[in-house]
Amino acid sequence: MAKTRKKAAAPQTVTQPSEAMDQMLKERRVFKPSKEFSKAARVGSLAAYKKLYNESIKSPDKFWAKVGKELHWFKPFKKVLDWSKAPFAKWFVGGTTNLSYNCLDRHLTTSRRNKAALIWEGEPGDSRTLTYDQLHREVCKFANVLKGLGVGKGDRVAIYMPMVPELPIALLACARIGAPHSVIFGGFSATALVDRIHDCSAKAVVTADGGWRRGKIVELKKAVDEAMPNCPTVQKVVVLKRTGQPVEMKDGRDVWWHETMAGASPDCKAEPLDAEHPLYILYTSGSTGKPKGIYHTTGGYMVGTYLTSKLVFDLRDEDVYFCTADIGWVTGHSYIVYGPLANGATSLMYEGAPNHPGPDRFWEIVAKYRVNIFYTAPTAIRAFIKWGDQHPAKHDLSSLRLLGTVGEPINPEAWIWYNKVIGGKRCPIVDTWWQTETGAIMISPVPGAVPTKPGSATLPMPGVLPEVVDPATKEKVPPGGGGILVIRKPWPSMLRGLWGDNERYKQVYWSTVPGSYFTGDGAHCDKDGYFWIMGRVDDVINVSGHRLGTAEVESALVSHPAVAESACIGVPDEITGQAIAAFVTVKEGHAAGDDLKADLLKHVTKEIGALARPKQVRFTGALPKTRSGKIMRRLLRDIASGKERVGDTTTLEDYSVLAKLRESDEG
Ligand code: PRX
Numbered sequence: 001m002a003k004t005r006k007k008a009a010a011p012q013t014v015t016q017p018s019e020a021m022d023q024m025l026k027e028r029r030v031f032k033p034s035k036e037f038s039k040a041a042r043v044g045s046l047a048a049y050k051k052l053y054n055e056s057i058k059s060p061d062k063f064w065a066k067v068g069k070e071l072h073w074f075k076p077f078k079k080v081l082d083w084s085k086a087p088f089a090k091w092f093v094g095g096t097t098n099l100s101y102n103c104l105d106r107h108l109t110t111s112r113r114n115k116a117a118l119i120w121e122g123e124p125g126d127s128r129t130l131t132y133d134q135l136h137r138e139v140c141k142f143a144n145v146l147k148g149l150g151v152g153k154g155d156r157v158a159i160y161m162p163m164v165p166e167l168p169i170a171l172l173a174c175a176r177i178g179a180p181h182s183v184i185f186g187g188f189s190a191t192a193l194v195d196r197i198h199d200c201s202a203k204a205v206v207t208a209d210g211g212w213r214r215g216k217i218v219e220l221k222k223a224v225d226e227a228m229p230n231c232p233t234v235q236k237v238v239v240l241k242r243t244g245q246p247v248e249m250k251d252g253r254d255v256w257w258h259e260t261m262a263g264a265s266p267d268c269k270a271e272p273l274d275a276e277h278p279l280y281i282l283y284t285s286g287s288t289g290k291p292k293g294i295y296h297t298t299g300g301y302m303v304g305t306y307l308t309s310k311l312v313f314d315l316r317d318e319d320v321y322f323c324t325a326d327i328g329w330v331t332g333h334s335y336i337v338y339g340p341l342a343n344g345a346t347s348l349m350y351e352g353a354p355n356h357p358g359p360d361r362f363w364e365i366v367a368k369y370r371v372n373i374f375y376t377a378p379t380a381i382r383a384f385i386k387w388g389d390q391h392p393a394k395h396d397l398s399s400l401r402l403l404g405t406v407g408e409p410i411n412p413e414a415w416i417w418y419n420k421v422i423g424g425k426r427c428p429i430v431d432t433w434w435q436t437e438t439g440a441i442m443i444s445p446v447p448g449a450v451p452t453k454p455g456s457a458t459l460p461m462p463g464v465l466p467e468v469v470d471p472a473t474k475e476k477v478p479p480g481g482g483g484i485l486v487i488r489k490p491w492p493s494m495l496r497g498l499w500g501d502n503e504r505y506k507q508v509y510w511s512t513v514p515g516s517y518f519t520g521d522g523a524h525c526d527k528d529g530y531f532w533i534m535g536r537v538d539d540v541i542n543v544s545g546h547r548l549g550t551a552e553v554e555s556a557l558v559s560h561p562a563v564a565e566s567a568c569i570g571v572p573d574e575i576t577g578q579a580i581a582a583f584v585t586v587k588e589g590h591a592a593g594d595d596l597k598a599d600l601l602k603h604v605t606k607e608i609g610a611l612a613r614p615k616q617v618r619f620t621g622a623l624p625k626t627r628s629g630k631i632m633r634r635l636l637r638d639i640a641s642g643k644e645r646v647g648d649t650t651t652l653e654d655y656s657v658l659a660k661l662r663e664s665d666e667g
Contacts, residue, residue, distance in 0.1 A: 027412050031419070033428050037401070041314050041448025049449035049459070056462035057489075063463055064091075064492060069404075070304050071342065072106050074272035077299070081490065087510040087517075088497065092275035098301045099205045100143075100176035100281060101270035103341035104136040110343045112317070117253055119320065120165045121365055123212035123352025128165055132344070135169070138261075140268035142166075142173035145260045149236040151204050153178035153271060156281065158234075160184045160193060160220055162211020163351040166240050167327050168258065168337045170206045178271045180278040180295070185328025186211055186218055187627030189227035196283045199293055200499055201233040208244035208257075214353045221247040228253075275299025281499050282330055284436045292508075293499030294330075296438050297383035301334075302342060304440035304493025308461055309339030312430050312444050313373050314402060322348040323375040323404075324362065329628050330436040331406055334493075335375060354380060360391035361450070367395040375404035375432075376423070379565075379629040381414045386564035386587055389421055397422060402447055405432040407629065409533050411450035411555035415454035433533050435519065437509070441494030442466065443531050443664045455555070456530045465489045468515075469591035470524045474513045477525070485523040486516040550633075553580055553614065556607035560600055562590035567623050567631045568614065571640045579615035581640040583623055583661070592619035601604075616640060621660040636661070656658045 038044045043052065056063040061080040068077065077095030107113060117135045120128045130138065151157060157179050161167040163186075174181040182200050184193055197205065207224045210217040221239055222577040225248060228234060238249065239259040249256070276297045283291040309315060313335075321340055325331035327349075340347040348369055355363050362384075366374060384392070403423050410418075410431055419429055428447035434440060442464045443457040451456050460466050467476050477483045494517070498505040512518040522534040535551045550568040557566040564587045570578040584600070586592045597617045602614050618640075626631040639661050 027455050029412075029416075030451050030453055031428070034426065037426075037428060041446075042311060043446045043449040046449055046451070049446050053460065053462050057465060060463055060489065064303065067307050068092055068095075068299070071097065071302060071306060071434040074383060077275060083490055086490075086515075087177050088502075089300075089494060090276050091297075091490075091492045092303070094298055096271055096272040096276060097299055097302065098178075098270035099171045099298055099338060099342070100139060100177065102302060103172060103338060104132060104139060104305075105270060105575060106134045107344045108136060112346070115317070115344070116167055116346045117341060118168060119346060119348040119369055121348070121350045121368075122164070123215070123350075123356055130165055135165075135172075137266040138165075138169045139172040139571065140266045141177060141264040142169050143176040143268040144264045145238070145257075146173055146177060146179060146204065148260070148264070149204055149238070149255070151179050151236075153273075154278075154582050155179045156200045157181050158184060158193075158197045158200070158205045160186065160188075160205060160221065160224060161240065161277045162186055162208055162213075162218065162242055163326055163349055164208070164211070164242055165238070166208070168341075168349070171327070171337055172341075173331070175279060175298075176268060176270050178273045178277055180280050182281040182283070182293070183328055183333070184283070185326060185627060186213075186220060187328070188223075190223040193223060193227040193229045194615040196293075197227065197231045197234060199283070200290070203233060204232070204236045204238065205231075205234055206238045206240075206257075208240040209245060209247045210241040212243065212352050212411040217243045217245060219245075222272075225250075225344075261605045276496070278496075278628075280333065282333065282436055282637060291623075292501075292504070294495045295355050295497060295499050296301050296439050296493065297496050300492030300494070302338065303438050304491065305334045305339035306342040308441040308444075309335060309343050309345070311446050311461070312441050313340075313345075313375070313404070314447050315340065315373070316343045317344065317555070319372040320346050320348055320369050320399075321373040321375075321569055322350070322366065322369070322371045324350065324354070324377070324380065324407075325375070326628060330439070331375075334440055337652050340533060354383070355387070358391070359384075359387040360394055363392045363395040363397060366397055367399065370399040372399055373402045373404070374400055375406065375430075377407040377629050378405050378414055379408065379625065379631070380412040381405065381418050382558065382565045385414060385417050386424075386585065387423055387451070388588060390613070397424065400424070402425050402430065403427045404432055406432045406434070406441075406638065408631075409535055409551040409555075410455060411551070411558045412454035413555070413559045419454075428452060431455075431457045433521075433531065437489075437495045438491070438519075439495065440491075442487065443533075453530060454533045456526075458530050463489075464491055466519075466523075466531060468523045468531070469513055469514060477575045479525060479529075480526040482522060482524045482534065484512070485519040485521045485531070485533070486513045487519065488516050490517075495643050501639075508567070552608060556604045557582060557584060557614065559598060560603045562586055562596055563600070565623060567633060567636055569633050569636045569640060571616070571637065580612065581616040581618065581636070582614035583618050583620050583636055583640075585620060585622060618661075620663075622657045623655045624661065 075096040077092035079093040082090040085583045117132045118130045235252045279298045281293045281295045301561040432444040437593045468483045481549045522530040522537045552567040554566045565585045567583045624635045
């Protein structure tokens with residue numbers, strides 16, 4: 001399974017405003033962007049943002065047509081949106097374009113031709129820079145390699161690679177010839193590979209001998225070899241030499257990247273593709289355990305990622321932009337590769353772990369390349385807090401001007417730390433809410449325009465109409481109330497469906513609140529219209545009829561000076577229906593034990609109320625996470641309910657965590 005989150009089981013109950021949620025909304029701090037930042041920003045005031053937003057909602061066709069025309073079309077689109085077969089959308093109808101062309105060729109006739117498109121840092125310390133011109137050549141060559149291997153328009157290509165420049169090269173080459181790619185995160189096992197390759201009937205696989213992670217080799221080719229007997233659709237496997245350890249090459253099937261590239265021509269015209277031509281498939285987990293193939297198409301996704309990269313990251317030509325995600329996940333697709341390159345930005349990518357060789361690796365990179373914009377996940381931020389302020393303090397972070405987060409709700413204390421210790425109190429923070437399904441950022445401050453509140457993703461992107469609704473009445477809840485988050489109008493970068501499963505697409509996303517897209521998240525909207533994401537609705541715990549967002553309890557726990565990180569889950573309870581089990585990791589220099597446990601219970605009672613007191617507090621050395629940093633709550637539920645055997649652990653980042661959790665005190 002790609003992710004642990006359970007998708008779209010329609011929520012049974014309404015998330016009512018409660019004492020606990022009031023507490024989360026008690027976060028009253030407001031951070032206005034500095035005058036200096038606003039003056040130079042693309043959108044310089046709240047009034048300007050509101051004008052832009054209101055226009056986009058009042059006349060969406062006009063708005064999106066204008067944005068669309070900033071990019072290159074071989075044939076102009078005739079109509080912006082066809083929603084007549086809802087929920088199956090068609091955007092930029094009649095237009096033909098190519099995302100690889102827009103990310104590369106478009107810049108070659110400008111001063112960006114010799115600008116760095118990609119700066120890459122390998123985990124062992126090697127590095128490479130590719131200008132737009134150089135990247136274009138490599139992409140054209142690899143597009144020709146693919147064609148030579150028999151891959152044509154419409155054929156699916158599975159990509160299972162480490163975070164090296166050849167990964168974006170492979171994506172852009174696929175996009176160039178119209179072969180939808182399906183990137184499979186390098187942390188997945190051979191079994192997971194089979195499921196995904198099989199589901200999309202991939203014709204070719206692009207992989208590497210291995211990749212570096214915490215000084216060790218991740219043996220990618222070995223996993224591909226294990227998967228191949230069960231992947232009859234695959235005809236060719238291209239293998240990049242990265243780590244250099246011996247691998248088996250199967251005659252007639254496997255080819256070396258460097259050998260085929262050596263003879264490839266650097267000329268390959270970008271194929272004019274229909275705006276709705278499939279661009280990629282990306283698998284994410286569903287409630288049934290069968291991964292869902294989220295698929296995106298060319299034109300709408302291009303326009304959505306282009307606009308949001310420009311607005312949210314306030315990209316300027318001289319910026320170095322560093323997104324720490326892996327291209328195996330949607331964040332890497334949209335905000336390492338397509339969005340930044342469509343804007344002609346310099347995108348920095350790093351191969352390895354944030355704590356290799358030391359816990360200051362990211363800060364070393366920031367200082368080495370004078371990074372201006374840094375985009376990471378709350379879980380990483382909490383790890384940095386745990387590792388200690390001395391690590392960022394060792395490096396010059398003064399080049400940073402903007403910080404971002406994505407992937408889960410950020411607790412206000414982590415936000416404040418990020419602002420202070422990394423951002424030196426001068427960098428706005430963009431807390432960006434979106435999903436694999438949405439393709440692009442949906443709710444986020446536009447820096448320089450929208451004041452931020454720690455823990456809130458703030459206001460919607462232009463053209464995006466989110467609402468918090470009561471799932472029972474399907475009505476919008478009044479300000480301050482809680483409910484489920486839906487999107488009322490289609491948007492260009494929305495998923496077009498689940499690969500090969502239209503029914504599941506309709507049922508999962510469009511049946512909970514008919515006519516609206518159901519996000520699967522719970523949220524609040526405050527009196528200023530700011531959105532506060534409370535986590536997945538299946539992560540909402542119901543204790544004696546009181547609903548608590550796991551994020552709220554976690555936020556309370558993490559605001560205790562001794563706590564580094566915490567994950568709360570609901571466990572069945574005879575009396576109260578559900579009770580809370582809190583897994584807690586403790587900061588260096590603090591002792592776990594009964595005293596701390598008592599103190600934490602008191603602290604939660606103080607922060608939220610007695611109803612949020614965890615029934616179990618378990619101290620653990622680490623939390624189980626996927627390689628993309630998501631906490632695997634399902635495993636915690638299994639452990640908390642004393643199951644001998646836990647469920648699927650294929651996505652677990654570090655297996656030793658399981659043993660640590662089992663040892664955790666049952667409180
Ligand atoms: O629950 C929300 C959470 O991550 C989910 C989407 O996960 P995924 O498809 O893996 O995409 C992650 C990267 C875009 C959402 O349903 N989420 C994402 N960003 C935020 C968030 N929760 C709160 N705040 C965010 N900024």
